[in-house]
């Protein structure tokens with residue numbers, strides 16, 4: 001596919017947006033120039049629109065999209081309990097249709113790549129491949145005495161990795177669920193798989209007070225210190241949340257070069273309390289990124305909503321208006337994820353993978369100029385302002401239309417699943 005983006009404001013790597021044309025040929029950005037005159041299969045008029053590197057959602061459980069609103073307004077412990085109860089009755093079909101719906105929503109809101117954690121990732125992979133989105137799919141590893149998945153989680157994870165290794169769009173990886181749901185052996189076996197196949201791996205870390213207290217009580221160490229002692233940490237580890245961490249833990253994570261995912265909407269909705277010490281994390285060398293968490297916790301899977309709130313939370317808690325400006329926040333969801341995911345994406349540059357999101361034009365975004373484009377994107381836009389989403393050189397979402405996805409069918413299938421869950425919750 002060839003796509004010519006005409007006259008948009010390009011968000012460039014150096015954070016000085018420019019009005020340029022951008023030409024996509026195959027799965028790469030082949031040319032960026034003031035005026036490009038080529039014959040192109042598709043031409044998109046981007047005048048008065050922002051052309052951004054595609055958004056990367058670094059934490060999701062996408063198949064839970066058909067559980068949306070069933071787990072609202074609960075204390076965190078109650079949420080986990082109810083979540084596991086629903087998990088236990090889910091079929092492959094439930095996981096597949098929930099994923100497909102979630103992927104449609106992410107594409108509609110400008111996400112071109114997502115990192116997932118769940119069991120049944122082969123169903124998520126099927127949905128992701130059909131949709132054409134780029135994905136990093138973490139097979140969830142939970143201690144075998146606690147798990148709701150069939151078979152042994154570690155074996156399942158490795159089988160999944162063997163099956164999808166080398167795929168162009170899907171990267172399979174191990175995802176030990178958390179230190180409260182994995183014992184030492186589970187954690188180290190997960191890391192061993194990641195090492196052996198040279199893959200990133202992801203975990204929930206210090207998301208709430210309770211989890212930290214329990215580890216301190218049992219291990220006499222803070223969670224990051226405990227994991228360091230085991231030899232579990234590395235620069236391929238992606239830790240979701242990391243809200244309750246001390247300066248010493250931040251220093252350890254920074255020295256190792258870990259990646260942290262901030263999920264402000266989910267954290268606030270689950271009333272996790274406190275806020276991520278993001279400035280200190282970045283100062284000490286942690287790779288900082290953003291995620292939405294699932295539609296059952298963050299509800300909207302909107303990266304722009306999370307970007308704005310990530311910025312506002314830091315400003316408000318610290319009483320410092322200058323922290324987390326849009327130029328920096330934009331990197332969290334475009335450039336930074338690729339430092340650990342390892343592909344040439346997340347920047348608008350010739351030769352980079354053509355993962356591009358086009359936003360704008362609405363009344364809430366006027367006046368749009370080159371010098372305020374990043375601020376318009378982060379502070380004044382949300383996912384519904386996205387007009388086109390391009391992944392790997394393919395126009396997957398364009399002004400209300402999806403390539404090869406039947407939304408009516410998806411709605412029908414997911415509503416039936418939702419009704420089943422709803423009666424279970426009320427029984």
Ligand SMILES: [Zn+2]
Nearest residue numbers: 204240293294
């Ligand atoms: Zn999560």
